Amino acid sequence: MCGLHIVVHADELEELINYYQNRGYFEELIQLLEAALGLERAHMGMFTELAILYSKYKPSKMREHLELFWSRVNIPKVLRAAEQAHLWAELVFLYDKYEEYDNAITAMMAHPTEAWRENHFKDVITKVANIELYYKAVQFYLDFKPMLLNDLLVVLSPRLDHTRTVTHFVKSNHLKLVKPYLRSVQNNNNKAINEALNNLLIEEEDFVGLRSSIDAFDNFDNIALAQRLEKHELIEFRRISAYLFKGNNRWKQAVELCKKDRLFRDAMQYAGESRSSEIAEELLEWFLDSDLFECFGACLYQCYDLLKPDVIMELAWRHNIMDFAMPFMIQVVRELSIKVDKLEQSENIRSSDERSDQTQPIVYEPQPMLMLTAGPGMMAPSYGAGYGGYAAGYGGYAGM
Numbered sequence: 001m002c003g004l005h006i007v008v009h010a011d012e013l014e015e016l017i018n019y020y021q022n023r024g025y026f027e028e029l030i031q032l033l034e035a036a037l038g039l040e041r042a043h044m045g046m047f048t049e050l051a052i053l054y055s056k057y058k059p060s061k062m063r064e065h066l067e068l069f070w071s072r073v074n075i076p077k078v079l080r081a082a083e084q085a086h087l088w089a090e091l092v093f094l095y096d097k098y099e100e101y102d103n104a105i106t107a108m109m110a111h112p113t114e115a116w117r118e119n120h121f122k123d124v125i126t127k128v129a130n131i132e133l134y135y136k137a138v139q140f141y142l143d144f145k146p147m148l149l150n151d152l153l154v155v156l157s158p159r160l161d162h163t164r165t166v167t168h169f170v171k172s173n174h175l176k177l178v179k180p181y182l183r184s185v186q187n188n189n190n191k192a193i194n195e196a197l198n199n200l201l202i203e204e205e206d207f208v209g210l211r212s213s214i215d216a217f218d219n220f221d222n223i224a225l226a227q228r229l230e231k232h233e234l235i236e237f238r239r240i241s242a243y244l245f246k247g248n249n250r251w252k253q254a255v256e257l258c259k260k261d262r263l264f265r266d267a268m269q270y271a272g273e274s275r276s277s278e279i280a281e282e283l284l285e286w287f288l289d290s291d292l293f294e295c296f297g298a299c300l301y302q303c304y305d306l307l308k309p310d311v312i313m314e315l316a317w318r319h320n321i322m323d324f325a326m327p328f329m330i331q332v333v334r335e336l337s338i339k340v341d342k343l344e345q346s347e348n349i350r351s352s353d354e355r356s357d358q359t360q361p362i363v364y365e366p367q368p369m370l371m372l373t374a375g376p377g378m379m380a381p382s383y384g385a386g387y388g389g390y391a392a393g394y395g396g397y398a399g400m
Helices: 001-009 011-022 027-035 042-056 059-072 075-084 090-098 101-110 119-127 132-144 146-159 162-172 175-188 193-204 207-216 221-230 233-245 252-262 264-274 277-289 293-302 309-318 322-359 383-399
Strands: none
Touching: 001 011, 001 027, 011 027, 011 042, 027 042, 027 101, 042 059, 059 075, 059 090, 075 090, 090 101, 090 119, 101 119, 101 132, 119 132, 119 146, 132 146, 132 162, 146 175, 162 175, 162 193, 175 193, 175 293, 193 207, 193 221, 207 233, 221 233, 233 252, 233 264, 252 264, 264 277, 264 293, 277 293, 277 309, 293 322, 309 322
């Protein structure tokens, strides 16, 4: 009872604690401070010293005490006590409450058995100031919790340097492990992510996924990927190679690759999209040399506006396949006749307009007469006097 009156005085508390500890009355001291916590005059020193005593003599009770009274203890002082007692879970708890998130993450990675908790780690790691801890955390998960790595990467992705992260996994040969992460951040259209994911899809022989990735995200080395797939053992990947060549306006390479793999439909489509008469005519000649007359006929429709009728007629006549070329020629004749009809119609209209212009008389509209009025001081002469006047005038000139 006497001790309860003493512990409420902060100046006397340290001497009281030393008195009890020097005599080995640890249990009594802890009971005294526990009883004093409910007093109205309880101060921070009491809560702090009780936490320190728990760290020394009853570590199992320290976590409960901190969860209840962490706001009323001197955290730096209790932090030192917890570190000396190797109470790592309590140390991390205090770092978190003291907003020293970098130290909390470092402590969890240094002592994962006692201090690491998945949800707590993911909550705290997003608050750290030092971004380098992100990459240390990634390596930590690789070493201790590889199956949870993708969950961590999703949490860290807003502040991660994706290029550096992908490079790290490529060097450590763990790229396959983080495929879900690559999928989740591919919307950023980052070159390193796109190329890493494309390489994974090639290794997995997932040509459908690769085609979707190529169509949706174009930030990668198209030519390098096309050249790599050009020699792939699966025809679908070689087909993607031709598609990439086409997308980079390398039409001839795309068509040649399709011809090697006998992808006739793709070859005709790319030849038509190239808008090159030379490429289309070369493809037609290849079809004829390979006795693919049906493909020859189909290509005439696919590349119709690129082909010259005289060339087609000559090719068909030389290979005795006029039947395959006849629909093309009929269409050409039809278009020519339509053009001639339109020209004749326009010429007739022009001629009729010229004739109407020639037969129309030239009519000038009458202009209104302008009336001249006499100015001031001028008189209009009469016709009879005028003649006499003129005679006199002439006489005047004569006299002069």
